[in-house]
Amino acid sequence: MAETASPRMKGRFTTCELVRREELTEDLIKFWIKPAEPFVFKPGQYCTIGVDGLERPYSIVSSPDEPEIELFIEVVPYSEGGHLTPVLDDLEVGAQMTLRPRAKGIFVLQPGFKNHIFVGTVTGVVPYISILRKFLGDSGYPEPADGVAREDYNFHVLEGASYDDEFGYDQELNELASKHDFIKFYPSVSRPNEERNANWTGAKGRINLLVEDYVAALGVDPKETCIYACGHPQMIEDVGRRFADTDYTFVEERFWKED
Ligand SMILES: Cc1cc2nc3c(=O)[nH]c(=O)nc-3n(C[C@H](O)[C@H](O)[C@H](O)COP(=O)(O)OP(=O)(O)OC[C@H]3O[C@@H](n4cnc5c(N)ncnc54)[C@H](O)[C@@H]3O)c2cc1C
Incomplete structure (x- = not known):
């Protein structure tokens, strides 16, 4: 040490x-x-x-x-x-x-969008929790950008995990979603039939396979919507591909590279 x-x-x-x-x-x-x-x-x-x-x-x-x-x-x-x-x-x-004395990274709340679709796998939910905690605790955050008023912000956290005990912040996110109409939490397990997920009653399947339908059902204007992806590199690549030739903005943070 x-x-x-x-x-x-x-x-x-x-x-x-x-x-x-x-x-x-x-x-x-x-x-x-x-x-x-x-x-x-x-x-x-x-x-x-x-x-x-x-x-x-x-x-x-x-x-x-x-x-x-x-x-x-x-x-x-x-x-x-x-x-x-x-x-x-x-x-x-x-x-x-x-x-290291300085924090780094540009995977931060993107200015100018009303709708923020946060897609993550397991630890990939981390940056979204920080953004939401700050948003809820500081009425001055984010500074007004491109005409988007604070009350126009909508957050959707879509988190995928193999097992329901891996979400990490599901309790916090469920509580936030029940308190605030502008926050939604949509967790999905990719191995629903395994014993460890016996009590799971939520969405099933890999989160990258569910994002398109979820976003389509929102009926939001793609130009007002930013899709973030963080965590497993294959999930990020797939989500990026799905929104590549659209008017949605897509940003990503990879935690590791596929060997
Ligand atoms: C910007 C950034 C932010 C990150 N934030 C987090 C975070 O919040 N939480 C977190 O746990 N990690 C995070 N990571 C990954 C972290 O930096 C380490 O790479 C990871 O913890 C593994 O460290 P290690 O030294 O044990 O293995 P490494 O020597 O880093 O990696 C060993 C092998 O494991 C692979 N690997 C790394 N992470 C994983 C993983 N989670 N699952 C499967 N394979 C993996 C690598 O690609 C490599 O092949 C982040 C990485 C980046 C670049």
Whole structure:
């Protein structure tokens, strides 16, 4: 574990402390980290954390207004080529990590659209949670852009997972959707017939196969609609292809590349 940054890292790194962790499933963990210095980011951006010089980027779940940075991490076992995540999985509360001082990323709320269709697989839901938390907690966000008033914003979160215990933020999203007409949550499991999904009563099938019909049923103006895709590279490619020759705007964030 990196107690402090090595001399080589000096000046380019700050540190953070793991202050809370929660295991969602065997391979999905939530981390709450406290930066040693103020850490500025926009909802949708990512931070880069590291242990012993090994670093990876992680999109941020929390709103910039929260005191800690929340992360939602899928552990890739060593046997499947994972490097940092098995190390993170072993960390205990109180552990120190390095943190790049600047947040990065352009996968943020796109200005000028009334309808925001957030498509994600498992951890790909992360940037959307940050955007929604900020939107709901800060009446000044986003700054008025291209004539879209705050009350004209509509958010649709479409999340796919193999199993219903992998959504991560389904409780929060269901609560938001029940409180606010302008937020909808549409989760789908891709392996509905497996025992682990025995209690699942929602949508079934890969989320990329459901997006077109979902969006068509909304009857929204494509020019006023931005479709975001984040998470599994195959899902992103497929959704991108489906909306390629349309008037919808499409933006993406890939967490990893297909081998
Ligand atoms: C901008 C950005 C934001 C990211 N945000 C998140 C996030 O919020 N949560 C998160 O868990 N990860 C996120 N990642 C991925 C993360 O940076 C790591 O790649 C991942 O955690 C695996 O790290 P590793 O060192 O264990 O394995 P790596 O050495 O990074 O990768 C090992 C192998 O696993 C593959 N792989 C990486 N991630 C996965 C995955 N989830 N499922 C299946 N195969 C995978 C890689 O393509 C590679 O073949 C993000 C990546 C980017 C570029």
